[in-house]
Amino acid sequence: MVERPFLRDAIFYLVAAFWTFYILYKGSIVFLEAIGYILLYLLYVSVVIVGRKIYQHQKRRRQEQEQAVETYTPETQEQAPGGELSATERLAVASILGVDEEVVRSITPLPHHTSDHDSIDNGRCI
Numbered sequence: 001m002v003e004r005p006f007l008r009d010a011i012f013y014l015v016a017a018f019w020t021f022y023i024l025y026k027g028s029i030v031f032l033e034a035i036g037y038i039l040l041y042l043l044y045v046s047v048v049i050v051g052r053k054i055y056q057h058q059k060r061r062r063q064e065q066e067q068a069v070e071t072y073t074p075e076t077q078e079q080a081p082g083g084e085l086s087a088t089e090r091l092a093v094a095s096i097l098g099v100d101e102e103v104v105r106s107i108t109p110l111p112h113h114t115s116d117h118d119s120i121d122n123g124r125c126i
Helices: 003-026 032-071 074-079 087-097 100-108
Strands: none
Touching: 003 032
16 A cells, blocks of 8 residues: 555545534534535645646656666766765765765765775885
């Protein structure tokens, strides 16, 4: 079950149910309360339409990000000047492109860190 539409529908259902119980408790309905039901329904339809558009926009954006990752080749990275990005540069690229840092990390190599064994040459530090 999809949580987002279920929660939206449950909230609107509860509001309508409580409103109905209130009117039944009073024993009468006035014109403005009847108009309120219509406005509640129009609000519900608006929330559904806007939510659908937002969902489609996010889905399209996610697919574009996935395609960008899929079209990446190591040759592209080797041709790029600099080649390696620091953590700060990856974060900056992620914020500029509007993608997660994980996406940038997945398409850029991490900077090469030398280990202790690489820095020792026949007992001398280099």
